[in-house]
Amino acid sequence: MTIPKPWRFAGKPTAVHQFHPVLAPGDAMSNHVFALRTRLREWGYASDAFAVEAKPGAPDVLPYRRLFRALRPTDMLLMHFSIGHEVFDQLAKLEARKVLVYHNVTPPEFFTGLNDHAAVHARLGLRQLAGLVPRVGLAVGVSEYDAHDLGEMGFENVVTVPILIDWSAYDVEPDASVLASMTSRRTRILFVGRISPNKRQDDLIRMLAYYRACIDKEAQLFLVGSFRDQPQYHARCLALRDTLGLQADVTFTGPVPMAGLVAYYRRASVFCSLSEHEGFGVPLLEAMRLGLPVVAYDAAAVGETLDGGGVLLARKDLAEAAEVCAAIVEDAALRERLVTAGTRRVRDFASDAVAERTREALGL
Amino acid sequence: MSEPASGRVDVDEIIAEVRERIERKRASGVYGPEVEAALRLPLPGGRPLFVEELGDPVPALRDAIEERVEYDPRSRKPIYGRLITLARRAAIGLVRWWIAAKDERQERIDRLTYRALLDLRDRPSPGFDERLRTLETEWARYRRDLVAADLHSVYFQARFGGEERVIRAQSERFLDLFRGRTRVLDLGSGRGTFLQLMRDNGVGAYGVDLDERMIATARERGLEVVEADGVAHLAGLAERSIDGLYARHLAEHILPGELVRVLRECRRVLAPGSPIVFVTPNPRTLTVGAHTFWMDPGHVRPIPPDLFRFYLEVEGFEGVELVTFEATEGTTLREDVGDEALRGNMRLLNETLFGDRDYAVIGRTP
Numbered sequence: 001m002t003i004p005k006p007w008r009f010a011g012k013p014t015a016v017h018q019f020h021p022v023l024a025p026g027d028a029m030s031n032h033v034f035a036l037r038t039r040l041r042e043w044g045y046a047s048d049a050f051a052v053e054a055k056p057g058a059p060d061v062l063p064y065r066r067l068f069r070a071l072r073p074t075d076m077l078l079m080h081f082s083i084g085h086e087v088f089d090q091l092a093k094l095e096a097r098k099v100l101v102y103h104n105v106t107p108p109e110f111f112t113g114l115n116d117h118a119a120v121h122a123r124l125g126l127r128q129l130a131g132l133v134p135r136v137g138l139a140v141g142v143s144e145y146d147a148h149d150l151g152e153m154g155f156e157n158v159v160t161v162p163i164l165i166d167w168s169a170y171d172v173e174p175d176a177s178v179l180a181s182m183t184s185r186r187t188r189i190l191f192v193g194r195i196s197p198n199k200r201q202d203d204l205i206r207m208l209a210y211y212r213a214c215i216d217k218e219a220q221l222f223l224v225g226s227f228r229d230q231p232q233y234h235a236r237c238l239a240l241r242d243t244l245g246l247q248a249d250v251t252f253t254g255p256v257p258m259a260g261l262v263a264y265y266r267r268a269s270v271f272c273s274l275s276e277h278e279g280f281g282v283p284l285l286e287a288m289r290l291g292l293p294v295v296a297y298d299a300a301a302v303g304e305t306l307d308g309g310g311v312l313l314a315r316k317d318l319a320e321a322a323e324v325c326a327a328i329v330e331d332a333a334l335r336e337r338l339v340t341a342g343t344r345r346v347r348d349f350a351s352d353a354v355a356e357r358t359r360e361a362l363g364l
Numbered sequence: 365m366s367e368p369a370s371g372r373v374d375v376d377e378i379i380a381e382v383r384e385r386i387e388r389k390r391a392s393g394v395y396g397p398e399v400e401a402a403l404r405l406p407l408p409g410g411r412p413l414f415v416e417e418l419g420d421p422v423p424a425l426r427d428a429i430e431e432r433v434e435y436d437p438r439s440r441k442p443i444y445g446r447l448i449t450l451a452r453r454a455a456i457g458l459v460r461w462w463i464a465a466k467d468e469r470q471e472r473i474d475r476l477t478y479r480a481l482l483d484l485r486d487r488p489s490p491g492f493d494e495r496l497r498t499l500e501t502e503w504a505r506y507r508r509d510l511v512a513a514d515l516h517s518v519y520f521q522a523r524f525g526g527e528e529r530v531i532r533a534q535s536e537r538f539l540d541l542f543r544g545r546t547r548v549l550d551l552g553s554g555r556g557t558f559l560q561l562m563r564d565n566g567v568g569a570y571g572v573d574l575d576e577r578m579i580a581t582a583r584e585r586g587l588e589v590v591e592a593d594g595v596a597h598l599a600g601l602a603e604r605s606i607d608g609l610y611a612r613h614l615a616e617h618i619l620p621g622e623l624v625r626v627l628r629e630c631r632r633v634l635a636p637g638s639p640i641v642f643v644t645p646n647p648r649t650l651t652v653g654a655h656t657f658w659m660d661p662g663h664v665r666p667i668p669p670d671l672f673r674f675y676l677e678v679e680g681f682e683g684v685e686l687v688t689f690e691a692t693e694g695t696t697l698r699e700d701v702g703d704e705a706l707r708g709n710m711r712l713l714n715e716t717l718f719g720d721r722d723y724a725v726i727g728r729t730p
Contacts, residue, residue, distance in 0.1 A: 109414050109415050109418065110413070110414070110415055111414075112414040113410075113411055113413075113414045113428075114410070114413065114414070197413055197415070202407050202413075206402060206403050206404075206405060207403075209399070209402040209403065209405075210395075210399055210402065210403055213394070213395075213398070213399045213402070214389050214394050214395050214399060232410075235409065236407045236408060236409045236410060237407070239407075239408040239409045240405065240407055240408055243405065243408055244402055244405065276415065308373070310373075311373065311375050311378060312375060313379075314379075318403050319386050319395065319399075319403065320379065320382055320383065320386065323382040323385050323386055324378060324379070324382050327378060327381065327382060334373075334378070337373055338373055341373050
C-alpha cells in the first residue's frame with residue numbers, strides 16, 4: 001500500500017483537484033487531466049482542473065489562484081509536472097494531500113542555445129522536483145521510466161500508473177478534407193507530437209531525404225503537432241526542409257482537432273518516431289489503436305510504451321529507420337502482423353482498466 | 365520474414381534484412397555520398413543542436429566562446445511598449461558597468477577553462493601517467509613471476525624436460541587420428557617432436573611456439589614453426605583454415621579462461637570433422653598432482669580429466685574421449701602378496717600413487 005498512513009486513517013479525500021501550469025485542448029497531458037476529472041466526478045468526488053494559463057478551447061479550467069482559497073487539508077491535489085513553473089513552489093506549501101504526477105521533464109540540453117526560455121524552465125523544473133520530495137505524500141510516474149527517475153530524485157512513496165486516455169474520443173468520423181488532402185502516393189510517413197527539439201523532427205526530415213533518394217521518390221512526411229512553443233526550432237526545421245528541396249513533401253500541419261488527427265492516423269502508411277525524449281509517448285498508443293504500424297527509436301519511455309507493439313530501433317540510424325518503414329510499406333504480411341501486435345499492446349491501456357488502477361493507487 | 369512462435373514481431377530479423385538492403389544500395393551506388401551528406405546536413409540557421417554538440421564538445425566549446433549574446437531591448441507591446449523599451453534601456457544603462465565587469469570575468473574563466481581543457485587533452489596528467497606506468501610494470505612483473513618466466517628455459521629443459529623418446533612414443537598414439545590431414549597445427553611445438561613425426565608420416569603440419577631456442581632447434585630440423593603467442597596466432601587464423609590441432613603440455617600453462625578462449629577459437633578455425641588433441645599432466649595420479657606437476661614453475665594449475673572433458677563438450681566438440689598413457693617405470697609398491705584382497709588394494713594404491721602421468725582429451729569439430 002502506497003497511500004501514506006495519515007491519509008488512510010483520515011478516510012477518503014473530500015475532493016480531488018488537479019493542477020498543471022498550462023492546459024490546452026488536444027495536448028496529451030491536458031487530455032489526461034480532463035479524462036481523469038470526468039472519472040473522479042463519476043466516482044462522486046468534487047473535482048476541478050486548475051491552471052495558470054488555459055488555452056482557448058480547454059474545457060472548464062479554473063484559475064490556479066482559486067486553489068489557495070478553495071483547497072482544504074482533507075482535499076487531494078494532483079500536481080501534474082512536466083516543466084518547471086514558479087507556482088509549484090507556492091502550491092508545495094499548501095496544506096492538502098499532495099500527489100505529484102510526473103510526466104518527466106525534457107532535459108534542458110535539448111533547448112540550450114535554441115530556446116533559452118524553455119531551457120530555463122526545464123532547469124527550474126528539475127530544481128523544483130528536488131524541493132518537492134519532502135512536500136508530497138505520493139509520487140506517481142506515468143511510466144516505469146518516470147517512476148525510476150522519481151526514485152533517483154529521492155521520492156520514497158512512488159507508484160507507476162499510466163496516462164488515462166479516453167479512447168471513446170477517438171471514435172469519430174475522420175475529417176474528410178484531411179483524407180482527401182493526403183494524396184494517393186504510396187508512402188505517407190506520419191509523426192504526431194509538438195514540434196520540439198527533443199522529438200527530433202529534423203531527423204525525420206533527413207530520413208525522408210534518404211527515403212526519396214533510395215526507396216520511393218514520391219514519399220511524403222506529415223508532422224502533426226503545434227509549433228507555437230518552439231518557433232526557433234520550427235523555423236530551422238523549415239529551413240532544413242527547404243535546403244533539402246522537400247518543400248512539397250514535408251507538411252507541418254500545426255495542431256489539428258480530433259477528426260483531423262484520426263484521419264492522419266487512418267490514412268498514413270507508417271508512424272515513425274525518432275524522438276529522443278518521451279516521458280510516456282501517447283501518439284505511439286494512438287497509432288496502435290487506430291491500426292497504424294509503429295517504428296520508433298528506443299529513447300526514454302518509448303521502448304516501455306511500445307513493448308513489442310511495433311518495431312523498436314535500438315540505434316539511431318536514419319537509413320535503417322527509413323528501410324524499416326519501407327519494409328512495412330512493401331510487405332503487407334509484416335504490416336498486418338505489426339497492426340495486430342499494436343492492437344494487442346494498446347489493450348493494456350484500456351480506459352476502464354487504467355482508471356481502476358489510478359483509483360487504487362490514489363486510495364480513492 | 366516469418367513470425368516467431370511467441371507471436372511477436374522479430375525485430376532482429378527485420379533489422380538484419382534492412383542492413384542487407386542498405387549494403388546492397390551502398391554497393392550499387394544508390395546510397396552514395398550525396399545521400400550521406402543529406403543525412404548529415406546540420407540544422408540551418410544557427411549553431412547545431414546542443415545535444416549533438418555534446419557528442420564532440422571541444423570544438424563546440426570554442427564556437428560557443430566566440431558567440432556573442434544579442435539583446436534587443438525594444439518591446440513590441442502596443443500601448444506600454446515605448447515605456448517598457450525606455451525602462452529597459454535605462455536599466456541597462458544603469459547596470460552597464462556591473463554587467464561589463466561580470467562579462468569580463470566570465471570571459472576570463474571561459475578562456476582559461478578552454479585553454480586548460482586543451483592542455484589536459486594534449487598532455488594528460490603526469491601524475492596519472494606515472495601511476496599507470498607503475499601499475500603496468502607491476503602487473504607485467506606479476507605475470508612473469510607467476511610462471512618464473514625469467515628462469516632460463518634451456519637449463520630447465522635439460523634438467524627436467526621430458527625425454528624425446530617418450531614424447532615421440534606418446535605422439536604416435538595419435539598418428540592415425542591425423543593421418544591424411546594437410547594442415548595440422550601444433551600449439552607449443554617445442555623442439556618439434558610431434559611435427560617431425562607428422563612429416564615422417566606424410567601429414568602436413570606446422571607449429572607455433574614462443575621460445576626462440578626451441579624454434580631454432582625445430583627449424584634446424586627443417587620444420588615449419590611460427591614464433592608467436594599461441595592464443596594470438598589462433599585468433600589471427602581464418603575460419604576453417606586448419607584441419608587438426610595438437611597441443612601437448614600447453615593447457616596447464618594458461619589460465620582457465622584462456623583455455624576456454626583457445627577452445628572457442630579452435631571451433632572457429634578448424635574445418636568440420638577435424639580432430640583436436642590436448643595432452644596434459646594427469647592430476648588424478650597423486651604423485652603427479654601433488655608433486656611432479658609443480659616441478660615446472662610455468663604451470664598455472666592442473667586440470668582434472670573430467671573437467672577438461674567438460675570444457676570440450678560444453679564448447680561443442682563431438683566424440684569427446686579421455687585417453688591415458690601407461691605409467692613409466694619407477695617406484696611402485698610390490699603387488700606380489702599372497703592375500704588376494706590385499707593384492708587388489710596394492711594395485712589400486714599403485715594406480716592412485718604412481719598411475720598414468722599424462723592424459724589426453726580428444727574431440728572433433730562437428
